[in-house]
Amino acid sequence: MESQAYLSELFSLEGRVALVTGGSSGIGRAITEALARAGASVVIVARREAELAATVDELTNRGCRAAWVSGDLGTREGVRTVADEAAEMFGEPDTLVNCAGINLRPPLGETGDDVWDTTMSVNLEAPYLLGQRFGPGMAERGFGRIMHVTSQQAHRAFVQSGVYGVSKGALESLARSQAEAWSRYGVTCNTLVPGFVMTPLNERLSSDPERVAALAARTMAGRNGVAEDFAGAAVFLASRASAYITGQSVFVDGGFSVH
Numbered sequence: 001m002e003s004q005a006y007l008s009e010l011f012s013l014e015g016r017v018a019l020v021t022g023g024s025s026g027i028g029r030a031i032t033e034a035l036a037r038a039g040a041s042v043v044i045v046a047r048r049e050a051e052l053a054a055t056v057d058e059l060t061n062r063g064c065r066a067a068w069v070s071g072d073l074g075t076r077e078g079v080r081t082v083a084d085e086a087a088e089m090f091g092e093p094d095t096l097v098n099c100a101g102i103n104l105r106p107p108l109g110e111t112g113d114d115v116w117d118t119t120m121s122v123n124l125e126a127p128y129l130l131g132q133r134f135g136p137g138m139a140e141r142g143f144g145r146i147m148h149v150t151s152q153q154a155h156r157a158f159v160q161s162g163v164y165g166v167s168k169g170a171l172e173s174l175a176r177s178q179a180e181a182w183s184r185y186g187v188t189c190n191t192l193v194p195g196f197v198m199t200p201l202n203e204r205l206s207s208d209p210e211r212v213a214a215l216a217a218r219t220m221a222g223r224n225g226v227a228e229d230f231a232g233a234a235v236f237l238a239s240r241a242s243a244y245i246t247g248q249s250v251f252v253d254g255g256f257s258v259h
């Protein structure tokens, strides 16, 4: 059918190789499924092997191509090792999604150096190092897509999450600098900005019905996010269709940020 061919030309990820950090849980898992179902071969990276294997099994059972690498993105050595191992699965990735993230939550006044170091390592330095590892290759091959998953806290302080927002603000700046470096070679670099999404990351907040309802009321859509809300935006930003969109922050938040 004509419309199917047109949609494939715009959005199909057939033949693409994607690496998704944090692809075993929450938003990253939904993005992984979306990219894989759109045709990409996807390698996911996280620490816990059971969750990684379960995600890959589920995708493989539906006929998708997926693989996993376990490693800690909290150290430079860990990032380098998983990057090399991930590239061995389906070849050098042309799509990199940095979704792994942590929110340790001590308020700023109570934050020790250890919380700063761990937060910056996982949320900011790992995306930077993976960009350095794969961005130049993408540029050389003339096609690439880099996506970072940031937070509304890149734009505003929220629930006393201390240095978490600092790491996410810097991640948005990283996307702009990467866009400046590589966009002319066909590599776009953007961020997906969640509002409040019900995932294991915010279990404590999600288990308080009153706060959950209050947060939903702050959106325009009238509900909080679910991980699957990221599927369409991720496929779009990974696809040929988004070739002229770079350095941007795409809010997937039901209008939370503009209400």
Ligand SMILES: NC(=O)c1ccc[n+]([C@@H]2O[C@H](COP(=O)([O-])OP(=O)(O)OC[C@H]3O[C@@H](n4cnc5c(N)ncnc54)[C@H](OP(=O)(O)O)[C@@H]3O)[C@@H](O)[C@H]2O)c1
Pocket: 021, 022, 023, 024, 025, 026, 027, 028, 045, 046, 047, 048, 049, 051, 071, 072, 073, 074, 098, 099, 100, 101, 102, 103, 122, 149, 150, 151, 152, 194, 195, 196, 197, 198, 199, 200, 201, 202
């Ligand atoms: N949920 C929200 O409301 C919300 C709002 C704004 C932004 N975000 C952002 O969205 C992204 C995904 O969050 P989520 O809510 O989907 O969280 P999640 O369900 O807790 O998933 C986090 C993922 O990151 C991995 N990860 C964490 N630390 C790691 C490390 N040191 N090395 C390797 N992998 C690591 C986790 O796997 P392992 O634990 O097995 O390593 C898991 O796969 C994060 O960047 C988060 O900051 C979420």
